[in-house]
Amino acid sequence: MEKLTKLTSKTTVLPIDDVDTDQIIPARFLTTTTREGIGKALFADWRFDAQGNTIKDFPLNAPGIAECKFLVAGRNFGCGSSREHAPWSLVDFGIRAVISSEIADIFRNNSLKNGLVPVIVDDDTHQWLLANPGAEVTVDVEARELRLPTGKTVTFPIDNFARHCILEGIDQTGFLMQNVDNIGRFENNRSWQP
Amino acid sequence: MGGKTLFDKVWDDHVVVPENEQTPAVFYIDLHIVHEVTTPQAFDMLREKKLPVRRPDLMLATMDHSTPTVPVNDLSALDDPAISAPEPAKQIRQMIVNCEEFGIELHGFGDHHRGIVHVIGPEIGATQPGKTIVCGDSHSSTHGAFGALGFGIGTTEVGHVLATQCLLQRKAKSMAVNITGKLQPGVSAKDIILALIGKIGVDGGTGHVIEYRGETIRGLNMDERMTICNMSIEAGARAGMIAPDETTFAYMKGRDKAPQGEDWNIAVERWKELKTDADASFDKEVSLDISDLEPQVTFGTNPAMVASISKAIPKINDLSFNKAINYMQVKADQPMLGTKVDIVFVGSCTNSRMTDLHSVAKILDGKKVASNVRMMIVPGSEALKSQAETDGLDKIFTAAGAEWREAGCSMCLGMNSDKLGKGQLCVSTSNRNFEGRQGPGGRTVLASPETAAASAIAGVIADPRDYI
Numbered sequence: 001m002e003k004l005t006k007l008t009s010k011t012t013v014l015p016i017d018d019v020d021t022d023q024i025i026p027a028r029f030l031t032t033t034t035r036e037g038i039g040k041a042l043f044a045d046w047r048f049d050a051q052g053n054t055i056k057d058f059p060l061n062a063p064g065i066a067e068c069k070f071l072v073a074g075r076n077f078g079c080g081s082s083r084e085h086a087p088w089s090l091v092d093f094g095i096r097a098v099i100s101s102e103i104a105d106i107f108r109n110n111s112l113k114n115g116l117v118p119v120i121v122d123d124d125t126h127q128w129l130l131a132n133p134g135a136e137v138t139v140d141v142e143a144r145e146l147r148l149p150t151g152k153t154v155t156f157p158i159d160n161f162a163r164h165c166i167l168e169g170i171d172q173t174g175f176l177m178q179n180v181d182n183i184g185r186f187e188n189n190r191s192w193q194p
Numbered sequence: 195m196g197g198k199t200l201f202d203k204v205w206d207d208h209v210v211v212p213e214n215e216q217t218p219a220v221f222y223i224d225l226h227i228v229h230e231v232t233t234p235q236a237f238d239m240l241r242e243k244k245l246p247v248r249r250p251d252l253m254l255a256t257m258d259h260s261t262p263t264v265p266v267n268d269l270s271a272l273d274d275p276a277i278s279a280p281e282p283a284k285q286i287r288q289m290i291v292n293c294e295e296f297g298i299e300l301h302g303f304g305d306h307h308r309g310i311v312h313v314i315g316p317e318i319g320a321t322q323p324g325k326t327i328v329c330g331d332s333h334s335s336t337h338g339a340f341g342a343l344g345f346g347i348g349t350t351e352v353g354h355v356l357a358t359q360c361l362l363q364r365k366a367k368s369m370a371v372n373i374t375g376k377l378q379p380g381v382s383a384k385d386i387i388l389a390l391i392g393k394i395g396v397d398g399g400t401g402h403v404i405e406y407r408g409e410t411i412r413g414l415n416m417d418e419r420m421t422i423c424n425m426s427i428e429a430g431a432r433a434g435m436i437a438p439d440e441t442t443f444a445y446m447k448g449r450d451k452a453p454q455g456e457d458w459n460i461a462v463e464r465w466k467e468l469k470t471d472a473d474a475s476f477d478k479e480v481s482l483d484i485s486d487l488e489p490q491v492t493f494g495t496n497p498a499m500v501a502s503i504s505k506a507i508p509k510i511n512d513l514s515f516n517k518a519i520n521y522m523q524v525k526a527d528q529p530m531l532g533t534k535v536d537i538v539f540v541g542s543c544t545n546s547r548m549t550d551l552h553s554v555a556k557i558l559d560g561k562k563v564a565s566n567v568r569m570m571i572v573p574g575s576e577a578l579k580s581q582a583e584t585d586g587l588d589k590i591f592t593a594a595g596a597e598w599r600e601a602g603c604s605m606c607l608g609m610n611s612d613k614l615g616k617g618q619l620c621v622s623t624s625n626r627n628f629e630g631r632q633g634p635g636g637r638t639v640l641a642s643p644e645t646a647a648a649s650a651i652a653g654v655i656a657d658p659r660d661y662i
Binding site for chain 1: 461
């Protein structure tokens with residue numbers, strides 16, 4: 001996982017509510033056994049028509065999209081399927097933070113394990129971001145802050161441990177492995193066995 | 195101090211290291227169900243880090259998501275492009291390799307208990323009250339019907355459970371859903387959960403574990419309870435649970451992995467404690483009276499966009515709402531009743547069990563599927579398939595002109611060859627009507643098995659109450 005402490009970038013805006021992970025990456029792309037090149041499948045059915053032609057007015061097809069590291073999304077982004085391929089495809093495409101007023105639980109959890117920062121903001125800030133695509137904003141993981149070009153700064157919630165892992169660029173398996181003795185003790189001392 | 199909820203009790207029983215401000219809890223998992231689609235990268239992680247699977251005995255492995263629903267008697271059948279595309283075939287073969295290499299028993303082709311992950315767990319008795327159950331699949335909430343805590347995880351977390359049998363978790367909030375009233379004929383559990391999601395929204399349960407309570411729930415059988423818990427995730431909830439009772443124990447008794455002999459009696463005594471204390475409180479409460487509930491059908495592109503079958507689609511002037519009804523090619527102010535149907539799909543982890551198959555057979559018996567409709571009936575497991583055949587249901591289905599297929603996820607998510615074509619409309623007993631879910635450009639209408647069967651006969655979306 002690539003570490004992230006602070007990043008300033010333009011936003012791209014997808015103002016649809018309840019975008020599910022089937023849209024982020026349709027199921028037919030989940031037949032892969034690796035993560036290689038998975039960004040190509042990001043929003044496949046919204047970026048391309050049935051013939052594979054680019055749909056010009058879709059935000060992620062806009063010229064200069066490579067400079068946009070932040071996706072501002074409608075409310076309840078990432079609902080539905082638990083597929084981790086969703087954050088994988090966003091990260092592979094170049095997105096480093098998703099900003100919304102609400103982000104679905106499993107998607108948020110999966111994002112944190114892949115260095116994709118879920119930034120949850122209040123409704124006013126969300127409305128401003130939706131209305132100002134291309135705004136240059138700063139996501140500061142260290143300070144837990146989002147800074148707008150208007151000078152406004154808002155804080156966002158992020159679990160201490162997940163934040164630590166993103167700041168250091170480390171995965172969480174190592175921490176679990178440090179607990180093997182605790183796990184063994186727990187298994188031996190249970191009042192019933194599964 | 196207040197009492198504990200069912201969720202509190204199961205949570206507390208699995209904390210290896212408690213959470214604090216700096217770190218989440220190390221949380222123990224009793225049953226991990228693995229399938230071919232969300233695990234290959236996790237097995238690769240184990241190889242990279244040179245780690246074994248800690249508890250192969252607590253894994254339950256099968257293949258369901260991308261498997262063909264035509265017979266596969268021999269793996270070489272997967273090379274036939276009429277049976278499988280090369281990518282899913284490769285994934286299926288990789289699953290076999292991964293299970294062999296890491297010492298996990300696999301319920302693969304030819305196994306009586308191959309089937310949908312959330313069907314086989316309960317079927318073999320591995321799903322039990324008080325267990326923590328995870329799978330790289332969001333419908334793991336299904337197992338909550340037994341008073342287990344079941345939730346979906348990503349592939350990184352699949353790796354964590356393979357390696358350590360634990361997850362890093364923060365405790366979710368609790369939400370009570372109280373359901374009262376008696377269901378009318380032709381209305382079923384699927385209608386209850388669709389109506390609930392319509393009421394609280396696709397994010398109504400976000401951050402919460404739901405406990406379904408009340409007299410209506412007590413009167414449901416296990417298949418019906420599973421249908422309800424299954425769709426908890428469609429309300430955004432982390433999990434959905436129902437306290438175990440005599441109905442639960444009667445369903446479980448004698449199943450392969452259920453405790454046997456004296457162990458059974460000991461287990462039942464422990465399971466009887468798994469209920470919310472009278473003085474416990476929830477973070478959130480919702481009530482739903484289903485006495486006058488009609489069959490429900492979705493009209494949009496998420497499960498909360500749902501209406502009673504006789505009622506018109508509401509008119510809401512909103513970008514997301516308009517995008518959804520344009521995609522569905524339906525009109526506000528008009529009911530879904532009478533809309534032309536191309537495909538009817540009966541199956542998925544929501545509605546592919548014996549209760550569902552019997553409900554469909556009852557309506558189809560002696561009738562014909564309309565000439566404009568292709569009807570696919572896909573049982574949840576191979577064991578269910580043979581049980582249905584013992585009951586003679588397959589004869590009723592095929593005589594009506596429906597296809598009776600092999601077990602799998604099938605057209606719920608179109609990962610195998612069972613897909614909708616562009617613009618086709620499917621009345622589906624599955625759980626998600628997202629854009630393109632059943633195939634690019636396909637249109638999904640979620641409904642109960644009863645509504646699906648009635649619509650198959652009518653050739654248009656039909657009210658099952660006219661067919662019983």
